[in-house]
Amino acid sequence: MADLIGAWPSKLVRAIPRGLIYLLLILGASTMIMPFMWMLSTSVMTLGEANAGRLLPRTARLTCPHVNLPKYTEVITNFAVGPTMREGAQELPTDSYYVESRQSEGPGGWQFRLVDNEGEAVEIAAVGQPGDNFTAGWQPIPTGGGTFDTERGMVLTFAPPGGYEEADRRSGAARVDYANCCEYPTWVMERYLAERGERRYTGPYLSDDLSACRTAGQKLAYFWNQTLLSNYRQAWITARFSQYVWNSIRITAVSIVGLLIVCTLAAYAFARMSFPGRNFIFTLLMATMMLPETVTMIPNFLTITGNNPFLPFIKWYDSLPALTIPFMASFFNIFLLRQFFAQVPNELWDAAQIDGAGHLRFLVQVVLPLARAPLTTVVIFSFIGSWNALLWPLIATKAGSDWWPIAVGLQNFVTEAGPQTHLWMAGASISMIPVLLLYFLAQKQFIEGIATTGLKG
Amino acid sequence: MASRAADASRGFLSGRKGRQIRESLTAYLFLLPAFLIIFVFGLWPVVHALYVSLHKWNIKPKGSQCLPYWLARAGLGSPEALERTDCLGLSNYAQVLGLQDVVAVALLVLAVLAGVAAYGLWRRANQVENGGSQRLPIGAGLLAVVAAGLLVSSLPGLIASGEWTYLVSIGLVVLGWLIWKGAARSGSDLGLVLRLLSVCVLLSSAAFFFFVDFQRIWDRGSEAFIKSIIRTVFYSAGTVPVQLTVSLLLAYILFQGVKVQGAFRLVYFMPYIAPSVATAVVFKRVFSLRDTGLMNQAIGLAGVEPLRWLHEAKAINPLIVDLINQAFGTNWTWPDIGGPLGFFLSGPSLALVSIIIYNWWVFIGYDTVIYLAGLGSIPHELYEAAEIDGAGRWAALRRITIPLLSPTTFFLTVIATIGTFKAFNHIFVMREMTARDATDTASILIYDTFRGDGQFGEAAAMAFVLLGIILALTQIQNRVGERLVFYG
Numbered sequence: 001m002a003d004l005i006g007a008w009p010s011k012l013v014r015a016i017p018r019g020l021i022y023l024l025l026i027l028g029a030s031t032m033i034m035p036f037m038w039m040l041s042t043s044v045m046t047l048g049e050a051n052a053g054r055l056l057p058r059t060a061r062l063t064c065p066h067v068n069l070p071k072y073t074e075v076i077t078n079f080a081v082g083p084t085m086r087e088g089a090q091e092l093p094t095d096s097y098y099v100e101s102r103q104s105e106g107p108g109g110w111q112f113r114l115v116d117n118e119g120e121a122v123e124i125a126a127v128g129q130p131g132d133n134f135t136a137g138w139q140p141i142p143t144g145g146g147t148f149d150t151e152r153g154m155v156l157t158f159a160p161p162g163g164y165e166e167a168d169r170r171s172g173a174a175r176v177d178y179a180n181c182c183e184y185p186t187w188v189m190e191r192y193l194a195e196r197g198e199r200r201y202t203g204p205y206l207s208d209d210l211s212a213c214r215t216a217g218q219k220l221a222y223f224w225n226q227t228l229l230s231n232y233r234q235a236w237i238t239a240r241f242s243q244y245v246w247n248s249i250r251i252t253a254v255s256i257v258g259l260l261i262v263c264t265l266a267a268y269a270f271a272r273m274s275f276p277g278r279n280f281i282f283t284l285l286m287a288t289m290m291l292p293e294t295v296t297m298i299p300n301f302l303t304i305t306g307n308n309p310f311l312p313f314i315k316w317y318d319s320l321p322a323l324t325i326p327f328m329a330s331f332f333n334i335f336l337l338r339q340f341f342a343q344v345p346n347e348l349w350d351a352a353q354i355d356g357a358g359h360l361r362f363l364v365q366v367v368l369p370l371a372r373a374p375l376t377t378v379v380i381f382s383f384i385g386s387w388n389a390l391l392w393p394l395i396a397t398k399a400g401s402d403w404w405p406i407a408v409g410l411q412n413f414v415t416e417a418g419p420q421t422h423l424w425m426a427g428a429s430i431s432m433i434p435v436l437l438l439y440f441l442a443q444k445q446f447i448e449g450i451a452t453t454g455l456k457g
Numbered sequence: 458m459a460s461r462a463a464d465a466s467r468g469f470l471s472g473r474k475g476r477q478i479r480e481s482l483t484a485y486l487f488l489l490p491a492f493l494i495i496f497v498f499g500l501w502p503v504v505h506a507l508y509v510s511l512h513k514w515n516i517k518p519k520g521s522q523c524l525p526y527w528l529a530r531a532g533l534g535s536p537e538a539l540e541r542t543d544c545l546g547l548s549n550y551a552q553v554l555g556l557q558d559v560v561a562v563a564l565l566v567l568a569v570l571a572g573v574a575a576y577g578l579w580r581r582a583n584q585v586e587n588g589g590s591q592r593l594p595i596g597a598g599l600l601a602v603v604a605a606g607l608l609v610s611s612l613p614g615l616i617a618s619g620e621w622t623y624l625v626s627i628g629l630v631v632l633g634w635l636i637w638k639g640a641a642r643s644g645s646d647l648g649l650v651l652r653l654l655s656v657c658v659l660l661s662s663a664a665f666f667f668f669v670d671f672q673r674i675w676d677r678g679s680e681a682f683i684k685s686i687i688r689t690v691f692y693s694a695g696t697v698p699v700q701l702t703v704s705l706l707l708a709y710i711l712f713q714g715v716k717v718q719g720a721f722r723l724v725y726f727m728p729y730i731a732p733s734v735a736t737a738v739v740f741k742r743v744f745s746l747r748d749t750g751l752m753n754q755a756i757g758l759a760g761v762e763p764l765r766w767l768h769e770a771k772a773i774n775p776l777i778v779d780l781i782n783q784a785f786g787t788n789w790t791w792p793d794i795g796g797p798l799g800f801f802l803s804g805p806s807l808a809l810v811s812i813i814i815y816n817w818w819v820f821i822g823y824d825t826v827i828y829l830a831g832l833g834s835i836p837h838e839l840y841e842a843a844e845i846d847g848a849g850r851w852a853a854l855r856r857i858t859i860p861l862l863s864p865t866t867f868f869l870t871v872i873a874t875i876g877t878f879k880a881f882n883h884i885f886v887m888r889e890m891t892a893r894d895a896t897d898t899a900s901i902l903i904y905d906t907f908r909g910d911g912q913f914g915e916a917a918a919m920a921f922v923l924l925g926i927i928l929a930l931t932q933i934q935n936r937v938g939e940r941l942v943f944y945g
Contacts, residue, residue, distance in 0.1 A: 021710055028707060029724045032822060036727065038751060039739045053749020266491035275481035281492065288499035292879045292927060294903045295920040298913055299505035300498055308505070311497065329494035359483055388732040390882045395908065407734040411886050414738055421742050428735040439730045443723055446730060450823070451830040 039432075043425035044228050050421040113138050231426040235413075239423065241430050243402070244409030251323050251405050252386040258328035259382050260375070266329070267337035268363050272349065285331045293391055300326065301395050318403055322396040327386060333378045340374040341367060377449035380442065387435055406431045510550070510917035513543045520544075549918035555678020561614025565623060568607035575600035622666050622673075629663035668798070675797040681894065682919055684800065685902040686926070691805035692898055693877040695813040696820070701869055703817070704824030709858065711825070712832045722829070725822035736819065737886035741767065744811045744887075752811075767887055769807035770895040776807055806895035812887055816877075824869055831865035832858070860943045867938045871931065878927050899923045 042050050045057045113136065114122045121136035235241045269275070270282055302308055304316040316322035344367055352362040368375070390407045397403050404412070410427050417423065439446055511523050521529075521538035523546075528534030551559040575597045582593035615621045633656045675683055707725070711718050728736060743751040744766035753763040762783065769776070775791035782789060793799055805813070835858065843853050881900045888896045897905070903923065907916035 021713065021715065025707075025710060025715065025721055029721055032724050032728055032818070035736065035739050035743060035818070036731075038743065042742070051747065051749065053747065053751075053754055262490045262494065265487040269484040269487035273480055273484040273487070275484040278484075281488065284500065285492070285495050288495055290928070290931070291499065291503065292900070292920070292924060293881070294879070294900045295506050295917075295924050296499065296502040297904075298509055298907055298917050298920070299502035301907075302505065302509070302913075303497065303502075325494060326498040329491040331495060331499075334491060359480075359487070384730070384732075388734060388882070390734055390885065391904070407732060407882075410734055410738060414741065414886065419742075419745075421745075424738055424742060428738045432731050432735045435730060435732055436727070439727070440723075443726075447722060447726060447826055451826050 036432075039425045039428055042421055043231055043429050045231075045422050047420060047422050050425075112141050231422050232430065235423050235426040235430060239409075239413050239417065239427065241406070241409060241413075241427055244404055244406040245430065245434075247403055247409075248387055248405040248407075251320070251403075252383055254320065255324040255327045255386050256379055256382050258324060259330070259333065260378070262329045263333045263337055263378065264363070264368070264375075267334045267341055268359070268367065270334065271338045271341035272344070273359065285334070289331050297391065297395055300392075304396055316396075318397045318401050320403065323393055323403060323405070326392065327382070327389070330382075333382070336378060337371065337374055340371050344370060373445075376442070376445050380438070380446060380449060383438065384435060387431075506917045506920060509913050510915075510921055511544060511546060512549075512914040513545050514913040514917075515911050545914065549914050550922070553679050553682050553915065553918050553922055555674040555676065555683070556620065557677065558614040558618035558620060561611045561618065562620060562623060564607050564611035565615065565627075568604045568611060569627060571600050571604035571607060575604055620673075622669050626663050626666035626670060629659050629666065633659035633663065671797050679915075681897070681902060682899070682922075683797070684894070685897050685899045686923075687797075687801060688805065688809060688896070689878055689898040689900075692809060692813060692816075692880070693874055695805065695810065696816040696877055697870060697873045700817050700820045700824055700873065701866065704821045705828055705862070705866075707821065707825045708828035708832055709854070711829060722822075722826060725825050727822065728819045729823040733819065733882045734886055737815065737883035740811075740815045740818075740883075741887050741889075744815075764807060765891075766811045767808045767889045767896075768891040770892045772803035772806050773810055774802070774804045806892065808889065808892040808895040812884055812896055815883060815887065816880075819883075820873065824873075827869060828862065828865055831862050835861045863942045867934075867942045871934050871938075874930060874934065875927060878923065878930070 038055070041056055045054065049057055114124050123134040123136045126133040126135045127139045270278065299308075303311060303314055304322045306312055306315040306317075308314065316325075348366055349362060352366055357365070387405075388407055389405065390411060393403075393405050393408045394411075397408070410431050413427055414424055508523065520541035520543040522542075523544035525534050525538040526542045526544040529536055529538040547559040547563070550556070556562050578593055578597035578600060582597060612621075612624075615624055636652050636659070637656050639652060711721060715721065745751075745753070746763070746765045746768045747753065748757075748763045750763075750766070752766060757763065761780070764776075775793075778789050778791045781787060791803060794802070839857050839861075840853055843857060848856070879900060880898065881904065884896055884898055884901055885904070888901070894902075899919070900923070903916050903919045906912050906919060
C-alpha cells in the first residue's frame with residue numbers, strides 16, 4: 001500500500017516530461033500538416049469564403065438551409081480584362097481584375113465591386129453617376145442587365161434576367177434568375193458539357209436555394225456537384241488541368257521506362273564488367289552530379305532547338321523527347337544501382353555462365369529480380385523528380401504549349417489567373433494527390449530509400 | 458571442347474584475350490545510351506556554356522562567333538569574321554563581377570590555385586619522404602615557378618587598373634594563416650601572444666582590403682547579380698542552421714522511445730515528398746497580404762499588425778525597427794548607409810524571409826529522417842557504458858550523440874547549402890511582382906537574364922560564377938569537415 005502511494009508521485013513527475021514531449025511532437029506535426037489541411041479545405045470554398053479567411057467552408061452549405069451565397073462570383077470570376085481594354089485607358093497597370101459580388105444586407109438586389117490581384121477594391125466609375133465620381137465601394141448591379149462602363153478601360157456586361165448567355169470571357173456577366181437545386185443534375189450536366197465543348201450554356205442560373213429540394217439524394221447530388229467538386233471541375237476543365245495531368249503521366253511513364261533501361265545497363269556495366277577506362281568514365285560521369293541546372297540549361301536549350309553545331313538534327317523543342325530523354329540517364333541512379341549490383345554474389349554469375357547465359361541474360365533473369373528494392377527506390381525518385389520538374393519543361397516548351405506538365409501548368413495558372421485562391425488550391429491538390437497517394441501506399445520504400453541514399457531525384 | 462572450337466572459329470575474338478575484348482565491347486554497348494545522354498546533356502553543356510559566355514549571344518548570334526573571329530585574327534580564317542563579331546571575350550565576366558582588367562585577375566586566380574596545388578604537393582612529398590619519391594618535390598617546384606610566373610605577369614595589369622588590392626587582401630590572409638600555423642608550434646607564451654596579435658592585425662587589414670574590393674565590385678559590377686548573390690547567402694544562412702538544429706532536436710526526441718514514431722515520421726516527411734511547386738502555391742496564399750491570410754491571422758493572435766509578407770520588398774531590420782516604433786511609440790530609424798555594407802546589414806527582405814520559413818517547413822522532416830537513421834546507427838553499448846560511468850542524459854548527448862552524429866550533420870550541411878544555392882522552383886513560384894527583385898536569388902536572376910532578357914552570354918557567365926562559388930563552398934566545407942567530423 002505504502003509502495004503504491006509512494007510510486008504515484010514519482011510516476012506523475014516522470015509523466016510530465018513525457019507529456020511535454022508528446023505535446024511538442026504533436027504541435028510540430030500540426031504545423032507540418034496544417035498547410036495541407038488548409039489547402040484541402042480552401043479548395044472546396046467559394047472565393048468569397050477563401051478571401052474572408054475562413055478555415056472551413058461555411059457549414060450552412062452542408063446543412064442546406066435557405067442560404068444566400070454570393071453566387072455572382074461563380075458566374076463572373078472567369079472574367080479577365082483583355083482585348084476589350086479601351087483605347088487611351090492607361091490607369092490599369094496589370095491585366096487581371098475580378099468582379100466580386102454579394103447580396104446587399106438591406107432589401108434590394110445584388111451588389112458588385114472590382115478587385116485587383118490581391119483582392120483590394122479598385123476605384124471605378126460610380127454606377128448612374130457619369131463624370132468624375134469614382135468609388136471603390138460596393139455598387140448595385142443594374143437590375144435590368146445591360147452594360148456598364150467602369151471608365152477604367154473596361155466594360156462589364158450584366159445579362160438581363162431570363163436571357164442569360166455565356167458571356168464573352170473578356171467581359172463579364174451576371175444574372176439573377178433562380179432555379180432550385182432539385183433541377184440541378186440536368187443543368188449541371190448541361191453546363192459541364194457546355195464548358196467541355198466550348199458551347200454556350202443556355203440553362204437557368206443555378207442558385208443555392210435548397211429549400212425546395214425534397215429528397216436527401218437530390219441535396220447530396222447538389223453538394224457533390226456544385227459545392228465540393230465545382231472548383232475541381234473548373235480547374236480540371238477550364239484551366240486545362242486534365243491535359244496537364246495527362247501530359248505529366250505520359251512524360252513520367254516514358255522517362256521512367258527509358259531510365260530503367262538506360263541506367264540498369266550502365267550500372268551493370270560499371271558493377272560487373274571490366275573494360276579499359278572504367279574508372280575514368282565513372283569519374284567523368286560523376287562530375288555531372290555537381291553541376292547546377294543553371295549552367296546546363298542554356299546549352300541544352302540551344303541543343304534541343306537545333307542550334308548545337310555538332311547535333312543540328314536534334315529539333316525537339318516543345319515535344320516529348322525534349323522533356324524525357326535528358327532525364328533518362330542520371331548518374332545518381334546509375335550509382336545507386338551499381339552499389340547493389342556489385343553485391344550480387346559472383347557464384348551466381350559463374351553458375352549462369354556454365355548454363356550458357358551471357359551478360360544480358362544474367363542481368364535480366366538473375367540480377368533484376370534480386371534488385372527489386374533499389375529499383376523501387378529509383379522509380380520513386382524519378383517519379384517525384386519528373387512530376388515536380390519545373391525549370392527544364394519551362395525552358396523546353398513554348399508558352400501555352402500542349403506539352404506542359406502539371407508543375408508548369410500550375411505555375412502558369414497561378415500567374416495568369418490572378419488570386420483565385422479557391423481554384424489555386426484545387427489545382428495544387430490535383431497535382432499533389434498522385435504523389436501523396438503513392439507516398440501513403442509505399443511510405444516504407446520512400447522513407448527508407450531516402451534515409452539510406454539521402455537524395456530526392 | 459566444342460565451345461573452344463566455336464571460339465576459335467570466330468577469329469580474333471577467340472581465346473582468353475578474345476573473350477576480354479568481347480566483354481569490353483559488350484560493356485561499351487551497355488554504357489553507350491547512358492554515356493551519350495549524359496555527355497550530350499550533362500558534360501558537353503559545360504564546354505558549350507563556357508563558349509556562349511564569351512559572346513553577346515541571343516538565340517542565333519548575328520555577327521561572327523569567337524572561334525572564327527580568333528582564327529581570322531590569327532590570319533587563318535576568312536577575314537569576313539573580323540568585320541562584325543559578337544565575340545566579347547571575357548567582358549561578360551568583367552561586367553558581372555565588376556572587374557576592370559579581367560585578364561590580370563584571372564591570372565591572379567590561376568596563380569593562387571597553382572600556389573595552393575604546389576603547397577599540397579610539397580606537403581605530400583614531405584609526408585612520403587621516407588618512401589623516397591623524387592617526383593613530387595620536382596612537381597611542387599615546377600608548380601611554384603608557374604605560380605610565381607603567373608603572379609608576376611598579372612602584376613602590371615593589376616597595378617594599372619587599381620585592382621592590386623585583391624593581391625594585398627589575399628596576401629594578408631596567406632601571411633596570417635602562415636603565422637597562425639607557426640603559432641601552434643611556438644614554444645614560449647610571449648611568442649604565442651605576439652603571433653596571435655599579429656594575426657589579428659593582419660586579418661583586420663585583410664578585412665579592410667576585402668571591403669575596398671567589394672565596394673569596387675559593387676560600384677562597377679552588375680548590381681543585380683551582386684545583390685542576388687548576397688540574397689542567396691542570406692537564404693542559405695537563414696535556412697541551413699535553423700533547419701538542422703530543429704531537426705536534430707526532433708530526431709532526438711523521437712528517438713527516445715516515443716510510441717507512434719512511425720506516424721510522426723510519416724507526417725513530418727510529407728512536406729518534403731509533396732511536389733514543391735504545389736506546396737509553394739499553397740504558401741503563396743498562406744503568406745497573402747490580406748488581413749485574412751493564414752499567416753496574418755496567426756501573428757494577429759499574438760497582437761502583431763498584419764504584414765505584407767511575400768509582397769514586402771523592405772529589408773527585415775528596418776522593418777523590425779518600424780514594428781518596435783509601432784509597439785512602443787518610439788521614433789527610431791534604421792541607418793541607411795548604402796553600398797554593399799548597408800545592403801548586407803539591413804538583412805534579407807521580408808519576402809525572402811517568408812521563403813526561408815517555407816524552406817524550414819519543407820526540409821525539417823527530411824533532415825529529421827536522416828538524423829533518425831544516424832541515431833539508429835550509434836551503438837547502444839556506448840550509452841550503457843556512459844551510464845555506468847555516471848553520465849547523465851545531457852552529458853551523453855554532448856559527448857556521445859552529437860560527436861557521433863557529426864558525419865550526418867556534415868552530409869546534411871553540404872547537401873542543404875548546395876541545395877539553397879541551386880534552389881529555383883519554389884522561389885520562382887512564390888515571387889510576387891509587387892516585391893520587385895526582393896526574392897531574386899542567383900538562379901532566378903540567371904533564368905531571368907536567359908529567358909526574360911534573352912542575354913544568353915551574360916546568363917552563362919553568371920552561371921559559371923555561381924558554379925565557382927558552389928565549388929569553392931564545397932571545398933571549404935570539405936576542409937572544415939575533415940577537421941570537425943568524427944568518423945568513430
